[in-house]
Amino acid sequence: MALHNFIQKIFGTEKPAPQVTLAFSEVPAWITGRESTAKETLVTATREPMREIRNGIATLQLIVTNIAGAEHDESLHPKLRTIAKNSLPQFVRAMKVNLNKDLPEDPGEFYPVAAECIKNCLHTVRGQGRYLQAIFPDEMKAVRSGIDTLGRGINSMNPVLAAYRKEMTGLAVSREKYETITGLMADLEASDEKVKRSHARITEIRERVATIDQELLLLSQDARMKDIDEQRNAHATLCGKRDDAARTYSALSMTASHIFRKAEKIATKQRHPSEVGLLNAAMEVLSDHEIPDTGRLDTALAAACPLAERMIADGDVVVKNKEERAVFSDTTRFREEIARAGRSLRELEAQCQRAESAIASHPLLVKMQSLEREKAQLAAMTGKEEQGLSDLGQWREKTRKQVPELLLQLREKMAGMSGDNVQLQDPELPAP
Numbered sequence: 001m002a003l004h005n006f007i008q009k010i011f012g013t014e015k016p017a018p019q020v021t022l023a024f025s026e027v028p029a030w031i032t033g034r035e036s037t038a039k040e041t042l043v044t045a046t047r048e049p050m051r052e053i054r055n056g057i058a059t060l061q062l063i064v065t066n067i068a069g070a071e072h073d074e075s076l077h078p079k080l081r082t083i084a085k086n087s088l089p090q091f092v093r094a095m096k097v098n099l100n101k102d103l104p105e106d107p108g109e110f111y112p113v114a115a116e117c118i119k120n121c122l123h124t125v126r127g128q129g130r131y132l133q134a135i136f137p138d139e140m141k142a143v144r145s146g147i148d149t150l151g152r153g154i155n156s157m158n159p160v161l162a163a164y165r166k167e168m169t170g171l172a173v174s175r176e177k178y179e180t181i182t183g184l185m186a187d188l189e190a191s192d193e194k195v196k197r198s199h200a201r202i203t204e205i206r207e208r209v210a211t212i213d214q215e216l217l218l219l220s221q222d223a224r225m226k227d228i229d230e231q232r233n234a235h236a237t238l239c240g241k242r243d244d245a246a247r248t249y250s251a252l253s254m255t256a257s258h259i260f261r262k263a264e265k266i267a268t269k270q271r272h273p274s275e276v277g278l279l280n281a282a283m284e285v286l287s288d289h290e291i292p293d294t295g296r297l298d299t300a301l302a303a304a305c306p307l308a309e310r311m312i313a314d315g316d317v318v319v320k321n322k323e324e325r326a327v328f329s330d331t332t333r334f335r336e337e338i339a340r341a342g343r344s345l346r347e348l349e350a351q352c353q354r355a356e357s358a359i360a361s362h363p364l365l366v367k368m369q370s371l372e373r374e375k376a377q378l379a380a381m382t383g384k385e386e387q388g389l390s391d392l393g394q395w396r397e398k399t400r401k402q403v404p405e406l407l408l409q410l411r412e413k414m415a416g417m418s419g420d421n422v423q424l425q426d427p428e429l430p431a432p
Contacts, residue, residue, distance in 0.1 A: 020418075024427035027178045027410070031171050034417070038171075042164045046107040046157050053114050053153040054103060060121070060146040061099050067132075067139045068092040088135075091128035095143075098124060108164075111157055118150045170417045177410040184399050184406075185427060191396055195389065202385050205378050212375050216368060224364045231362070235355040242348035249341040252334070253286040255323045256301070260286075262317045263308045278303045291346045294339045301338070305331035
C-alpha cells in the first residue's frame, strides 16, 4: 500500500491534476517543493520495510545466539560432531559480524547497508552454514527464513527507491537546465552593456579622427609649408648630386676592380702571394659598401696599381675598353680622381642627411606626423572594437537561439514529471 501511494504521489493518478501556470522565476521553488515531497514520501513509503528489516536482523541475532549455545545430539556420528565443533564458532562469528551493522535512518543510505548485510548472511549460510544443516536443522531453517524476511523488505524498497531516484534525477536535470538558461540570460543582459560601451567608444574615436583630419587640413594650409617645400626641393637637388657622385665613384671603382681581379689571378698563377694580398686589399676597399677613408683608399691603390700596370705592360693583363685604358694609362691621375669622387660623395651624403634631418624635425611636420600616428592608432582601435562587436553579435545571435531550445527541453522534462499539468511561462529575454 505504501509503494502504491508513493508512486501515485510522484507520478500522479488517472484523475487529471489541476493545471498550474508557473512564472519562469518560480521554477526553483517548484523543484525544491517536489524534492521535499519526494523525500517525505520516500521516508513514509519505506518506514515499514525498514522497520521489518531492523526487526528481522534483531530476530536473526537472537537465532544465532541460540545456535551458539545449543547442544548437539550426542548420538550424532563422531564425524558430524567434529564438523559442528569446528564450523559452529566460525559460522556464529561471521553472522554476528554481518548482523552487527549500524543501519542509517536515511532510506537511501539504509538500503545499501541492509543489502550488503543480506548478501553477507547468505554467503555465510552457504559457506560455514552448510555444514550445520544436518546438526541444527530447525535453527538453520529459522536462519534462512529470517534472511528471506530481510530480502522481502529490501525487495519492497526497490521500486520505491527507483521511483525516488528517477524523480530526483529529473529534478536535477530541470535545475541544471534552469541554471543554464538563467546564466545565458544574465550573459545576454551583460552583453547589452558591452555593446553600448563599444558603440560609445567607436563614436568617441570617430569624433577624434574627424578632429584630427580638420587639424591636418589646417596644418597643410599653414604658411610654413612653403619653407618646407623649399627645403624638400633643396634636399632633392642634393640627393641628385649625391647619386651622380655615387655613380662616378662606382664606375671608377668597378673599372679598377675588374683589372685588379685579372691581375690577382695572374699573381696567384705565378705564385706571388704578397702581390695577391695587395691586390685583394685594394679590391676589398673598392667594394666596401661604406665610403672608404681617403688615406686608406690611396694607400691600397698606391700598392696595387703598379702591379696591375706591370702585368698590363708584360701582356699578362689585357685592357679591353677605353674606361680601363683611361684608368691605367695614368694611375696617379686615377688615384686623385677616385679620391676626389669619394670625398665629394661623402660630403654630399652628409649634406643630404642634414637636410633630411632638418625637414623631419620641422615643428609643423612633427605635429602632422604625430597626428598621423594618432590617427593610425585610432584606426586600429576602431577595427578592434568593430571586430569585437561582430564577434559579440554572433555570440548573442547563437545564444538567443539556444535559450528557446533549452526552454523547450525544460518544459518537456517538467511536463513528463508532472503529467502535463504545469505550464511554464517564457522568461523575458533582453532585446536583440
